[in-house]
Amino acid sequence: MTVRSRFAPSPTGYLHIGGARTALYAWAYARRHGGTFILRIEDTDLHRSTPEAVQAILDGMHWLGLDHDEGPFYQMQRMPRYKEVIAQMLAAGTAYHCYTSTTELDEMREAQRARGEKPRYDGRWRPEAGKTLPEVPADIKPVVRFRNPIGGSVSWIDAVKGRIDIANAELDDLIIARADGTPTYNFCVCVDDSDMKITHVIRGDDHVNNTPRQINILAALGATIPVYAHLSMILGDDGQKLSKRHGAVSVMDYPEKGYLREAVVNYLARLGWSHGDAEVFSIQQFCEWFDLDHITPSAAQFNTEKLNWLNHEYIKKADPTALAKLLKPYLEKVSIHVTTGPELARVAELLRDRAPTLVDMAEAARYLFVAPTIDATLLNTHLTDAAKPALVELKETLKLVAWSKADIGAAIKATVGKHALKMPQIMMPLRVLLTGQSQSPSIDAIMDVLGREETLSRLDFA
RNA sequence: GUUCCCGUCGUCUAGUGGGUCAGGACGCCGGCCUUUCAAGCAGGAGACGCCGGUUCAAGUCCGGCCGGGAAUACCA
Numbered sequence: 001m002t003v004r005s006r007f008a009p010s011p012t013g014y015l016h017i018g019g020a021r022t023a024l025y026a027w028a029y030a031r032r033h034g035g036t037f038i039l040r041i042e043d044t045d046l047h048r049s050t051p052e053a054v055q056a057i058l059d060g061m062h063w064l065g066l067d068h069d070e071g072p073f074y075q076m077q078r079m080p081r082y083k084e085v086i087a088q089m090l091a092a093g094t095a096y097h098c099y100t101s102t103t104e105l106d107e108m109r110e111a112q113r114a115r116g117e118k119p120r121y122d123g124r125w126r127p128e129a130g131k132t133l134p135e136v137p138a139d140i141k142p143v144v145r146f147r148n149p150i151g152g153s154v155s156w157i158d159a160v161k162g163r164i165d166i167a168n169a170e171l172d173d174l175i176i177a178r179a180d181g182t183p184t185y186n187f188c189v190c191v192d193d194s195d196m197k198i199t200h201v202i203r204g205d206d207h208v209n210n211t212p213r214q215i216n217i218l219a220a221l222g223a224t225i226p227v228y229a230h231l232s233m234i235l236g237d238d239g240q241k242l243s244k245r246h247g248a249v250s251v252m253d254y255p256e257k258g259y260l261r262e263a264v265v266n267y268l269a270r271l272g273w274s275h276g277d278a279e280v281f282s283i284q285q286f287c288e289w290f291d292l293d294h295i296t297p298s299a300a301q302f303n304t305e306k307l308n309w310l311n312h313e314y315i316k317k318a319d320p321t322a323l324a325k326l327l328k329p330y331l332e333k334v335s336i337h338v339t340t341g342p343e344l345a346r347v348a349e350l351l352r353d354r355a356p357t358l359v360d361m362a363e364a365a366r367y368l369f370v371a372p373t374i375d376a377t378l379l380n381t382h383l384t385d386a387a388k389p390a391l392v393e394l395k396e397t398l399k400l401v402a403w404s405k406a407d408i409g410a411a412i413k414a415t416v417g418k419h420a421l422k423m424p425q426i427m428m429p430l431r432v433l434l435t436g437q438s439q440s441p442s443i444d445a446i447m448d449v450l451g452r453e454e455t456l457s458r459l460d461f462a
Numbered sequence: 463g464u465u466c467c468c469g470u471c472g473u474c475u476a477g478u479g480g481g482u483c484a485g486g487a488c489g490c491c492g493g494c495c496u497u498u499c500a501a502g503c504a505g506g507a508g509a510c511g512c513c514g515g516u517u518c519a520a521g522u523c524c525g526g527c528c529g530g531g532a533a534u535a536c537c538a
Binding site: 165185355 | 466467473498500532533537538
C-alpha cells in the first residue's frame with residue numbers, strides 16, 4: 001500500500017507551532033514510506049478564512065521545508081462534488097432532510113441540559129420504517145442530516161492512543177449540509193479523504209471526537225477507513241494552552257528571532273516523538289527514523305531553553321561561510337554595515353560559541369564593525385598604572401608582528417613576561433579598549449579578525 | 463453534566479505484553495580547563511499523581527479516585 005498522508009489546515013490565521021508539528025509529522029511519514037503528501041486547505045468557513053492566512057501557511061511550510069506532492073486543494077472549489085455526494089446519500093437513504101428550526105433546536109438542547117442529559121438531536125425527522133414524519137413546513141428550508149447507525153459502537157485503533165471505542169448512542173445525526181446547501185466540515189473531510197485516497201490521517205487530537213462520526217460517514221460512502229494518528233497538543237512555555245499572548249507562536253516568528261530551520265524542525269520532531277536517546281539529528285535522518293509507534297500520547301510543553309540549546313548546537317557546528325550568509329540579514333537589521341568591516345565568515349566563526357541565535361550573534365558582532373564607546377568607570381577599573389607602560393610597548397610590538405592569532409598571542413605573552421604582569425592584568429584593559437565590554441572571545445582572536453589598523457587605532461588610551 | 467483522551471525528574475522523553483541502582487537530553491548546582499565570558503571535559507541533585515488489587519515480583523496488568531485537556535455547533 002502506498003502511503004498517502006495529508007495536512008489540512010483551516011486558513012484562519014498564521015501557521016502556529018502545533019500545526020507546524022502536525023504538518024511535519026504527516027510530511028515525514030509520507031517521506032519515510034516513499035508516499036505522497038497532500039496539502040488541502042479547509043476554507044469552507046467563509047467568515048474566518050482569508051487568502052493572507054493561506055499564504056502564511058504556505059510560507060511557514062516552505063520555511064520548514066515541507067514540500068507537498070499534491071495540492072493545495074481548496075474545499076471551496078470542490079462544492080459541486082460535495083453536492084453530488086449529498087444527492088447520492090439522500091437517494092440512498094443514508095441522509096435525510098430535517099426541518100427543525102434553529103430556535104427549536106436551541107430549546108431542545110436547553111431542555112436536555114436541564115434534565116442533565118447530553119444535548120443531542122432527537123431524530124424527529126429521521127425516517128424509519130412505519131414512522132410518520134411531521135408535516136413539512138412550507139416556510140423552512142431543510143438541512144441535510146446524516147443517518148447515523150443506532151446501535152453498537154464504532155472503534156478504531158488509533159496509531160498513537162491505541163484502541164478507542166465510542167458508542168453510537170453518543171453520536172447523533174449531524175448536519176452535513178446547511179439550509180443554504182453548503183456542506184459542513186465533518187462531511188467534507190470524509191469526501192476529501194475518500195476521494196484523495198488518504199491512507200493515514202495524522203492530525204491534532206481535538207479531532208478524536210470527530211473520528212467516530214467520520215468513520216460512520218466513510219462507511220456509508222463505502223470508503224476505506226484510513227489509519228488515524230491523533231497528536232496531542234503543544235502547550236506554551238508556561239504550561240498553558242498556546243495563544244496569542246505567548247509571543248512566538250507563529251512558525252515564522254522563529255526565523256525572525258534568529259532560529260535555524262534545522263533546529264526548529266529538530267526541536268519539533270523531538271517534541272512528542274523520540275528515537276531512543278537521539279537528540280540532535282538532521283531532517284534527512286528524521287525522515288528515515290520517523291514512525292507512528294513512538295509518538296507520545298500526552299501533551300507536550302514547549303521549552304524555549306531547549307530550543308535555544310539545539311539552535312546553538314546547529315550554529316556551533318555550522319560551516320562559517322554558510323553561517324555568514326545566514327547572519328548577514330540580521331546584521332543589516334540592526335544597522336550594522338557589513339561592506340567595510342571584517343570578513344563575515346570570520347566574524348561568524350569568532351562568535352558562534354557564544355551566540356545561541358543569529359539575533360544574539362548580530363548583536364555581539366557590533367564592536368567588530370564599529371569602534372565601541374567605552375565606559376570610563378569600566379576602563380579605569382582595568383586600565384591600571386601597572387598595565388599602561390606594557391600596553392604602550394605592546395602597541396609598538398604589534399606594528400611589526402606577523403598578523404596571525406598565534407603571533408599576536410605570542411607578542412602579548414612576551415610583553416606580559418617582560419613587565420612581570422599576570423595575563424589578566426593586560427588582557428582585561430585590552431578587552432575593554434577593543435570591545436567596550438569585560439566579556440568577549442579571546443583577545444588574540446579578536447585582534448586577528450579586527451585587523452592591524454583597526455586594532456592599533458583602538459589602543460590609544462592616553 | 464455526559465462522552466472521550468492524557469498523567470515518569472522543573473521541562474522533553476526512554477520504558478511496548480512484570481525483575482532496571484528507573485536511562486538520556488535541556489535547565490539547575492559545584493569542579494576542571496582558562497585570557498574574561500562562553501564553549502569543552504568529568505561529576506552532582508532531581509521523577510513513576512493517589513489508593514487498593516493480581517503476583518514471588520508492577521512505572522508496566524486490573525479497579526477506584528484525583529488532577530489536566532478535548533468534544534458535546536447550520537465553526538473547522
